[in-house]
Amino acid sequence: MKENLPLTNSEKYSKLKSAKAAFLDLDGVLWHGTEPIGNLESIFAKFKQAGVLPVLWTNNSTHLPETYQRKMESFGVKISLDQIISPAIAARDVFSTRFSSDARIHVFGSDALKEYLSDQGFKLVEERADAVLVSLDQDMTYRKVVKAMRMISNGAVFFATNLDHILPSEKGWVPGGGVMVRAVQTCTQKTPIILGKPEPIMMQLVSNQFGFSMDEVVAVGDRYDTDMLAGIRAGCTTVMVLTGVDNRDSIRNQEVQPDFICEDLNAFADLLISD
Template sequence: MTNKKYGGYLIDLDGTIYLGNKRIPAGENFIHRLQEAKIPYLLVTNNTTKTPRVVQKRLSQHFNIETPLETIYTASLATVDYMNDLGLEKTVYIIGEDGLKEAIYEAGYKKDRENPAYVVVALDTDLTYEMLVLATLAIHKGAKFIGTNPDLNLPNERGLTPGAGALIKMLEAATRVEATIIGKPEAIIADKAVEKLGLPKSDLLMVGDNYLTDIHTGINNGIDSLLVTTGFTKAEEVPNLPVPPTYVVSSLDEWEV
């Protein structure tokens, strides 16, 4: 297809470059074409369960993509950047997996189950009721409530499974406190990602499979968007989307970099 040429790309991973553990060859080809053309890109993911190094290794071993560590920007890293900007006491209670915990603890934050300055909530496949209780009580005591990303579902090879957003909604109901959301489509992660690429928003394209997160990142933050219908948002939904993406493709092989 004929399209505007962009100086840089913000690219989603799951559903766009791969789907769960399944390869999307067009997604792999897309990254290779950007690399060959020496076009800068940032892989911007709401997934907090894996560290950037694990994401890098997984891309290499399973999806035929070699990419520098600095091209991977997770909602975990954006959460740490936001917490550092706020500058509260460095105590935290986390519902989340190793990717999130490692990023936060490496930044100098200490675990506090009783009176943390922050409660950070992400996807946690080992979630227990007691973890929800501790988070609820801490928020009631005044802890800053942060949700890493609003994804209600996680698309994978099994279908649409519960995402971090579903856990955040549960705690919002229990505390009657609205979480500050870091990940796509919020301005917090978008602005940090744009800052890292060092290009004006007018020269960037946001690429993703999820209209509610990826494409709204573009719509809400003044960045052109490309929806690829390989994951969450299906082709039959496109005609009824309230604000259309700048572009829609069924495969990233259709896109000219």
């Protein structure tokens, strides 16, 4: 049947032009560290012109949503908190629907992640947890791994923010949250529920909130193994920009290619408003 066949270029373009939301990765797409990539105020004006809702889409749970909101404001762009999604926010939504209000949650992760979930009303514990959430912890210790291992082995549901093995920093690449997750996974021999990319959970949560179908969503990123794979698994349009990690050569042998490759986010915005 036709719906099982690859889309033609004209069909991909038609689908892109009907988009209602664009999920935008942050570092490598919107900015490099503290420097914006292009004139973000102008770019976001083009999104508005195209009738496309921009959503900030990150695997980073070490910063509160308000931090990203303020950063965008410093670049001249106003974003509501509803337009920001991270594994921390996904954890809030998933925990709220999966567990009772008095559920016991253990977080092996950053202080910001703990603060966020605590502020959302979750009971954070150091023993006898119903769920264990593992994320990037720059103060990782053997004792923390042991604690998470024991709670999961005793029946706690194992969640992870992402499996990113490395992350960009101003001083180069550094270990990512996947290092902590793999440590716990290795000693428990259990597979975590992944809340972040490349799983599509974050995209699905926001799309459900705004009433978008995946046919109306675009995934925009600079990394194939996280951003593009998440979009592919979600069944939405994928756009890779060349201002970050991957390039045309690095993805040449991937079985499923991005639907579009753009030089930068501004080129993608121009594509949205083109005739």
